[in-house]
Structures are given as structure tokens and as C-alpha cells.
Amino acid sequence: xxxxxxxxxxxxxxxxxxxxxxxxxxxxxxxxxxxxxxxxxxxxxxxxxxxxxxxxxxxxxxxxxxxxxxxxxxxxxxxxxxxxxxxxxxxxxxxxxxxxxxxxxxxxxxxxxxxxxxxxxxxxxxxxxxxxxxxxxxxxxxxxxxxxxxxxxxxxxxxxxxxxxxxxxxxxxxxxxxxxxxxxxxxxxxxxxxxxxxxxxxxxxxxxxxxxxxxxxxxxxxxxxxxxxxxxxxxxxxxxxxxxxxxxxxxxxxxxxxxxxxxxxxxxxxxxxxxxxxxxxxxxxxxxxxxxxxxxxxxxxxxxxxxxxxxxxxxxxxxxxxxxxxxxxxxxxxxxxxxxxxxxxxxxxxxxxxxxxxxxxxxxxxxxxxxxxxxxxxxxxxxxxxxxxxxxxxxxxxxx
Numbered sequence: 001x002x003x004x005x006x007x008x009x010x011x012x013x014x015x016x017x018x019x020x021x022x023x024x025x026x027x028x029x030x031x032x033x034x035x036x037x038x039x040x041x042x043x044x045x046x047x048x049x050x051x052x053x054x055x056x057x058x059x060x061x062x063x064x065x066x067x068x069x070x071x072x073x074x075x076x077x078x079x080x081x082x083x084x085x086x087x088x089x090x091x092x093x094x095x096x097x098x099x100x101x102x103x104x105x106x107x108x109x110x111x112x113x114x115x116x117x118x119x120x121x122x123x124x125x126x127x128x129x130x131x132x133x134x135x136x137x138x139x140x141x142x143x144x145x146x147x148x149x150x151x152x153x154x155x156x157x158x159x160x161x162x163x164x165x166x167x168x169x170x171x172x173x174x175x176x177x178x179x180x181x182x183x184x185x186x187x188x189x190x191x192x193x194x195x196x197x198x199x200x201x202x203x204x205x206x207x208x209x210x211x212x213x214x215x216x217x218x219x220x221x222x223x224x225x226x227x228x229x230x231x232x233x234x235x236x237x238x239x240x241x242x243x244x245x246x247x248x249x250x251x252x253x254x255x256x257x258x259x260x261x262x263x264x265x266x267x268x269x270x271x272x273x274x275x276x277x278x279x280x281x282x283x284x285x286x287x288x289x290x291x292x293x294x295x296x297x298x299x300x301x302x303x304x305x306x307x308x309x310x311x312x313x314x315x316x317x318x319x320x321x322x323x324x325x326x327x328x329x330x331x332x333x334x335x336x337x338x339x340x341x342x343x344x345x346x347x348x349x350x351x352x353x354x355x356x357x358x359x360x361x362x363x364x365x366x367x368x369x370x371x372x373x374x375x376x377x378x379x380x381x382x383x384x385x386x387x388x389x390x391x392x393x394x395x396x397x398x399x400x
Contacts, residue, residue: 004034004044015379018279019321022046022309030293042283043303048313048331050293051305055281056338059290060303061086066285067300081223083231083282083340090339096216097224098343101201106346109144113351116143117358122397125362129369132388133241136359141236141351148347149229150193150200159185163230168378186225190218201228228344236348238277238384239268240355245375245388246271247356248368250323257325258360268352269329273311274320276334279383281305307333308383362400363392 007021008014030047045051082093124130146156162178169175197203247254257263284303311332312320335342369389376386
């Protein structure tokens with residue numbers, strides 16, 4: 001089989017639109033062994049039911065030491081985090097962060113999310129044109145997660161630059177340099193939180209444990225800070241910009257939302273299903289031979305669960321390529337499933353809903369300011385727009 005990047009139909013590009021390739025693979029079966037440009041030969045799970053089952057199968061491990069190609073712990077990005085561990089270590093790490101990263105804490109952030117959004121829209125208002133990624137979709141989640149974790153405002157632009165380079169490296173050397181800079185920064189930040197704790201999540205995680213209670217090791221605390229900061233904003237940048245792009249390129253859906261604001265949650269969920277910010281799971285490794293969808297994957301193999309394909313499986317979602325904010329989206333896998341289900345899902349949903357409601361309310365004539373075919377999408381594990389040019393009638397800050 002040719003590399004997956006070369007399966008795109010003539011005239012299309014896999015990075016721009018991977019969905020025709022996933023549809024082709026699903027037609028051939030739910031599980032495939034394919035070559036890739038970056039990761040060598042890997043197993044892809046593309047069917048919905050098979051993906052959902054794989055995400056809860058304990059024989060598929062996240063720890064790279066189960067890979068037949070493993071030689072050392074260099075597989076860890078920065079520190080040791082939940083995404084790259086299995087029970088019982090994963091259970092312990094997740095329980096520790098779950099004590100602090102609660103739904104109540106997320107819900108309490110709504111007024112602050114609304115204020116940040118309002119300030120960003122005030123800055124946009126007089127201009128009449130903007131790149132929505134730069135003006136709203138990026139700075140909103142960066143500000144929110146940095147406040148939640150405790151990253152000083154002066155450091156946030158640098159942090160976002162490192163994060164983007166790690167997730168979408170310009171080249172291997174640049175990606176390594178960004179990881180080294182992020183590691184040094186987070187190490188110093190953790191030390192600061194231990195010396196002078198504040199009212200933030202990282203301070204709570206770094207605090208000494210009461211007698212008899214478990215806490216994070218230095219390596220685990222570094223990994224947790226990295227995961228929460230990077231995963232806590234990179235995906236939401238793509239969710240916000242993806243939702244606006246979907247609505248502006250499906251005007252009948254935008255009209256329906258404007259006519260019935262109660263459809264707002266549906267618009268967010270359909271964006272997650274139709275064009276979610278996370279294309280695949282993290283790499284999983286078969287601890288023993290695993291049979292999935294009638295195919296046996298040998299032990300020690302690398303497996304990717306293609307969340308984006310599973311959420312467009314016509315066996316689960318009729319007419320899956322159609323964007324429909326009234327759809328029953330239950331069962332989509334945009335945030336994963338099972339023990340590695342994204343703990344930041346409530347925060348991402350909150351930020352996207354607040355951003356959409358405020359943006360559409362402030363600019364009733366918001367329109368795409370570019371040919372959709374000219375927009376550039378970032379590819380890889382995460383998918384999102386590099387830029388989203390929009391236009392609207394200029395207005396005074398605060399004017400509705």
C-alpha cells in the first residue's frame with residue numbers, strides 16, 4: 001500500500017482534507033497497516049465501533065516501553081505525563097490532577113472567559129478585518145489556561161511559540177530547541193511555585209503532600225505542567241477557529257444558529273464531530289497480539305486510533321460529511337474515550353461556546369475574507385487553520 005499521504009484523490013491534499021482518505025480506508029475495512037512519511041509503518045483503526053473498543057482495550061498500552069522498537073525513555077516529550085503512561089501510574093496521575101481540575105473550577109472560569117473574549121473582540125471591533133486565529137482563537141485559550149496553571153502574562157507569547165513549534169515543528173532541530181526551551185521554562189516555573197505558591201493549579205500540584213498522601217514526582221510534575229499547558233490550549237485554538245470556519249462556509253447552518261441560539265451547544269459538538277481538532281489518539285502499543293475488527297495486530301506494534309475517521313463513520317453517523325448543528329452527535333470521539341478521555345473537555349467546550357456566542361453577537365455580518373480553497377491547515381495529530389481571515393462592519397469597542 002502507498003503511504004497514507006499519497007492515497008488522497010487527484011487534485012486533493014491529505015493535509016488540507018484527510019477525510020476522503022479515511023473514507024477510502026473505511027470502505028476497505030476498519031483496520032489497516034500503512035506506511036507514513038513520519039512514523040514508518042503503523043496500524044490505523046478507522047471504524048467507529050472498532051476505535052471505541054480499542055480506546056478501552058487494556059492490551060493497547062500508552063507506555064512506549066511496550067513498543068518493539070523501544071530502546072530508552074526518549075519517547076517522553078517533556079517529563080512523564082498521563083498521556084504516556086498506563087494504569088496504575090496513569091490512574092494515580094489522573095486522580096491527582098482531577099482533585100484540582102474539577103468541573104466546578106471550570107464552571108467558575110466562565111466570567112473570566114467572557115471578559116477575556118470581550119476584550120479581544122473590543123480590539124477587533126474598529127478594524128473591520130482580522131485574522132481570527134491571531135485575534136481570538138489563539139489568545140483566548142492561551143490566556144485562560146495560563147491563568148489557570150499560573151503562567152505569568154509576560155511569558156505567554158513565548159510559551160505559545162514553543163508549544164506551536166513542539167506540536168507542529170518547522171523542522172526537527174526547531175522542534176527539539178522548542179522542547180528544550182519549554183523544559184527549562186517549566187522547570188523554573190515549578191521551582192517558583194514551590195517557593196512562592198499562588199492560587200493556581202500548578203501551585204496546588206506542586207504543594208507538599210499531607211502525611212500519607214501521594215504527590216507528583218519532579219518528573220511527573222514537569223510532565224503534568226507540559227501536558228496541561230499544551231493540550232489545554234492547542235486543541236481549543238483549533239476548535240474555536242474550526243467552528244467559525246464551519247459556520248461561515250455553511251451559511252444555512254449559521255442562519256439556523258442565529259435564528260435559534262439554543263443550537264449553540266449543538267454547533268460546538270458538531271464541529272468536534274465533523275472536523276475536530278485532534279485527528280488521532282496518541283500512539284498506543286500492543287502488549288500482546290490483539291484482534292480488532294477481524295485483523296490481528298502483532299505484539300509490540302504501534303497503533304493510532306483515528307478519532308477523526310471514527311467520528312465520520314457512516315455506520316454511526318448518517319451522511320457523516322454533512323455539517324449539521326441539529327445532528328445527534330452522541331458517540332463522537334473528538335475527546336477520546338475511556339481512561340484517556342481528555343480531562344480538559346469541559347473547559348474546551350466552555351471556551352468555544354463563549355467565543356462563538358460573543359463573536360456572532362458582536363458582528364452580525366461576519367464573513368470569510370478569503371477563498372476557502374486558499375486556507376492552509378496544519379496537519380499531524382492535531383488539525384487546525386494557520387489563519388482565518390474574516391471581515392465585518394467596523395464598530396466601536398463594546399458596541400453591540
